[in-house]
Amino acid sequence: ALKDNTVIVVLGASGDLAKKKTYPALFGLYRMGFLPRDVHIVGYARTKMDDAEYHKRITSYIKIADNDAEGKEKLEEFKKFSFYISGGYEDGPSFENLNNFIVDNIESKYQSKERNRLFYLALPPSVFIPVAQHLKEQCYSKDGKNRIIVEKPFGKDLESCRQLLGSLKQHWTEDETFRIDHYLGKEMVKNILVLRFANVALSSGWDKNSISNVQITFKEPFGTEGRGGYFDEFGIIRDILQNHLLQVLSILTMERPVSFSAEDIRDEKVKVLRAIPPIERSDTLLGQYVAANGKPGYLDDDTVPHNSVCPTFAATTLWIHNPRWEGVPFILKAGKALNEAKVEVRIQFKDVTQGIFKDISRNELVIRIQPSEAVYLKLNTKTPGLNTRAIPTEMDLTYKRRFTEIKIPEAYEALILDALRGDHSNFVRDDELDVAWKIFTPILHWIDGKAGPAPKPVPYPYGSRGPKELDSFISKYGFKRTVAE
Numbered sequence: 177a178l179k180d181n182t183v184i185v186v187l188g189a190s191g192d193l194a195k196k197k198t199y200p201a202l203f204g205l206y207r208m209g210f211l212p213r214d215v216h217i218v219g220y221a222r223t224k225m226d227d228a229e230y231h232k233r234i235t236s237y238i239k240i241a242d243n244d245a246e247g248k249e250k251l252e253e254f255k256k257f258s259f260y261i262s263g264g265y266e267d268g269p270s271f272e273n274l275n276n277f278i279v280d281n282i283e284s285k286y287q288s289k290e291r292n293r294l295f296y297l298a299l300p301p302s303v304f305i306p307v308a309q310h311l312k313e314q315c316y317s318k319d320g321k322n323r324i325i326v327e328k329p330f331g332k333d334l335e336s337c338r339q340l341l342g343s344l345k346q347h348w349t350e351d352e353t354f355r356i357d358h359y360l361g362k363e364m365v366k367n368i369l370v371l372r373f374a375n376v377a378l379s380s381g382w383d384k385n386s387i388s389n390v391q392i393t394f395k396e397p398f399g400t401e402g403r404g405g406y407f408d409e410f411g412i413i414r415d416i417l418q419n420h421l422l423q424v425l426s427i428l429t430m431e432r433p434v435s436f437s438a439e440d441i442r443d444e445k446v447k448v449l450r451a452i453p454p455i456e457r458s459d460t461l462l463g464q465y466v467a468a469n470g471k472p473g474y475l476d477d478d479t480v481p482h483n484s485v486c487p488t489f490a491a492t493t494l495w496i497h498n499p500r501w502e503g504v505p506f507i508l509k510a511g512k513a514l515n516e517a518k519v520e521v522r523i524q525f526k527d528v529t530q531g532i533f534k535d536i537s538r539n540e541l542v543i544r545i546q547p548s549e550a551v552y553l554k555l556n557t558k559t560p561g562l563n564t565r566a567i568p569t570e571m572d573l574t575y576k577r578r579f580t581e582i583k584i585p586e587a588y589e590a591l592i593l594d595a596l597r598g599d600h601s602n603f604v605r606d607d608e609l610d611v612a613w614k615i616f617t618p619i620l621h622w623i624d625g626k627a628g629p630a631p632k633p634v635p636y637p638y639g640s641r642g643p644k645e646l647d648s649f650i651s652k653y654g655f656k657r658t659v660a661e
């Protein structure tokens with residue numbers, strides 16, 4: 177682990193990701209006492225600004241209640257060890273300058289020789305490669321550990337991902353590299369492993385014999401406002417399905433790892449992903465939101481081309497060709513500008529044998545990732561009283577009721593701490609990315625219009641449940657709505 181004598185360098189310190197996620201997470205860790213002793217943070221970006229401006233920016237998303245005197249004090253301490261230095265991303269001398277700053281102002285005061293550096297790249301992909309290279313050439317510590325954190329987009333398809341990873345590998349080893357998929361830092365995503373493998377009651381029915389279909393759903397109640405230009409190049413599949421939802425799928429379906437070690441876990445994830453063939457066009461439903469209820473449509477955004485066919489909603493069905501899962505459809509669906517914020521896994525079990533029961537609901541296990549973390553099982557029970565009819569009910573583990581004293585950490589807090597500790601379990605390995613792109617690249621090329629005319633997404637109103645075609649899409653794969661009481 178990186179303990180004493182550690183400098184955390186945030187590249188892209190003036191940007192959105194840094195302001196909204198990285199710095200609040202660093203502060204959260206500091207407050208909870210999880211940052212290395214005597215840690216220093218150095219922000220780096222092109223924007224010229226003084227310390228006051230920098231401190232204002234990096235703390236703008238940190239919430240501290242008015243009556244929280246301790247929090248305010250901690251924040252003042254946090255600012256004292258957070259510095260800023262500006263420079264370009266493509267020129268050596270700027271990075272030399274960054275290095276000199278670190279040595280002169282921080283490391284020269286260390287008592288011992290050890291010097292560890294953690295580089296966090298909160299940057300647009302266009303500068304990943306030059307920055308990774310300059311960091312290695314000008315800022316690499318020869319007397320300690322170096323680690324680099326990077327985040328998607330890791331290319332746009334299989335080929336561009338391989339190129340990007342290949343270039344990064346020229347400078348940084350797999351061991352030094354931490355690729356973030358922040359869904360792996362979410363409490364309920366981490367919980368899947370324990371739910372599955374620590375409960376015989378669940379693991380015995382975890383296969384094609386008991387399970388009819390699985391849905392992994394991501395819903396956001398806002399559109400791409402302000403990010404349209406970026407989003408249009410990627411689309412919802414690259415933004416959410418190919419990474420966040422596929423990660424959830426792999427943990428949900430992998431075999432039991434030999435141990436909790438990073439390589440054992442990731443070996444199993446890769447193995448199950450390799451059993452998934454590329455997604456078929458016929459297993460795909462694409463949508464794009466249009467203006468409704470006073471909210472703008474996707475195409476109303478000035479930064480989006482007026483004739484864009486970029487999907488803001490997608491449902492795709494994946495199949496796993498192995499003995500455990502053959503024939504079970506896994507429906508991944510995600511959309512922007514929908515009716516609610518929700519991310520959940522819904523596992524629908526098969527019908528009980530008919531005969532004594534008619535019209536009886538199926539069991540469903542729901543893992544709600546956010547908001548309000550929960551696990552609940554829909555099951556049938558006898559209607560209490562003098563009759564034998566079954567009614568559907570729920571066994572409900574809602575975290576905020578069960579674990580009243582616990583604060584669930586932010587995904588980025590959990591992940592930055594893992595990176596400091598050198599634990600790769602919740603980071604994406606190179607071969608995981610490779611298989612993930614293999615599954616999605618053919619439909620992405622089709623959607624990009626590289627394989628004939630691009631498909632036109634179906635419209636859905638801003639704030640709706642999604643395209644009206646969705647219900648029939650899902651029922652095609654055997655999903656049955658719970659019988660209404």
Ligand code: BG6
Nearest residue numbers: 358359396415416420519546587
């Ligand atoms: C990001 C996507 O990876 O995840 C965003 O680029 C999306 O479009 C975000 O809004 C969702 O993350 P969370 O943690 O809010 O569910």
